[in-house]
Amino acid sequence: MTCIVEPQCECGRVIAKFKQGSIIKVSDLYIDDQSKFEGENHVFVISHDCDITAEWDKEPDIEVLKVQILNEGEQDSNLIYGKSPREIDLPVSINGIQKYLKLSQLTKTKISKQYNQNIIADDSLMIEDKGVLLLRSWLSSRYKRHSFPESLADRLSKLQGKIEQRCKSQTKAKGIIALFINVDPSEEELEEGIPYDIDIAIVYESDIEAASANAQALKLDIEKCLEQIETQHPDSIMGKVSIRSDSEFTFKDMRSYVEWRFEHLSFRGETVGATVE
Template sequence: MADTDRKFSWRQGDALPDEAAKALNLQHPENPGATVVVVISHDCDLTAVAEKEPESEIIVGRRIDKLGGDSYGKTARRLHIEYQTAEGPVALELMATCKRPIGKPVLFETDPRRDMWLDGRGAVILQRWLAARYHRAAFPEAFEDRLRAAHISGKRILLKKLENILAVGGDHIRGLLFDLDDGKDVERDSPEDLYQLGIMVLYDSLRDEPTAAAAATKAAEELEKLFDAAFHSHDTGWQNICLKYCDPISDSAITVAEREMLKQWRLEHMSVQDDPPQPMITD
């Protein structure tokens, strides 16, 4: 096949054949035998002439046993995603820090592997995860500080417990949507100056919905207990953060208006002050 034909055969999300990855010394640093190299450049960039777009971008990923808490792009730095094969789904882990450039002439010397592919839904998840690096919701520093500093039984373990709750329902829960102070960005001062928080536990309606709904309901109940233990006492009531509600909701039930009003809480728990300013997308 001519190189001009090969460039039109590559699509975002395609994987390199194992032989090509080995020949290019593209091996996962922790688990070389499980390496899967994924092309992440947009389709338009892949087909653009090399004089204008001389390089494409890849991620050196790896196969994992199953999806975990990083599915559905809940973490901007790491993605667990399912690829399809003739034998059934295969779970991969992609790290944003493992991105590398690859020259188009080198890439177009081979064809994408055909024994492993993304379905349409997987392609959308990959696209959203790639965009999320530059489109993360930012929360007030005081709010994040209160989450980090929260004590449960004398230990600062709220964030770890929150992460564990999501990990249990990882392949069913798409994310946590925060309704914080009705969208107002306020830096609050005293413990009595409460952040008013509502949480929606968004679950996948297309993949075993009864099980997903049960997982989201359990996660919501655990989150209510967690926030009560961290921020509420019989003597003082709510301090720092008041959890108004925590409800499971199907991704097929949430409205566009609701989704636009809410901010997704990602597992890295970062705000814009933790990273250098990055360009933002608006869609």
């Protein structure tokens, strides 16, 4: 477990008693900032640690989200793994009890660093290391989402549905980190009869026993679906699929592909693959 409220202390920088992933009581905020959160009890810090500790005249604001604390059973299972780039029910521990933080990127608000830098975070909150990576991936997902041409999105809809259907099963998705896709052409709208060339990479966790087999089974499903699409809609998609372990998928690969976000595939295993970041 990682205590997300450990104070930051860097020579020549702001000494902050909170960091990214901390929750802060609204009643502890500077009075002018309290007025932004009427009816709220806590805010959730999302600014990067380096921005939090930077001198306030260089980084004058701290970004926070409104937060609702949910008990076990109140969470939306579809939001736990960041399926929506806008909302997440983030698993946490508060006073040793399993809870969930309901967060929405649509509630992002700035508070003054100058008048809030001495606030102490609520130290009852704990987030596992995997949860911290999930949080950071979710925060960035709003800006890293793939954007397909409409004609390609239509052609991929059947395949996407097939993948989502298979991976609703945690057993079948276990150990799969993410899918990455390379599209040619990547932005052009193509007319019917002119195919898109796609290359899909399934990345799995090498330390998970069932991961390689699950990745191989998913690969076969995708290949079968691509064959069906080609039969029903000739010259719409030409595709190939490969599987890679997290140790094989390189930084060079990441520059060639974009993540095809199926968040309910990610963070299923014991560890979180580095390629997701």
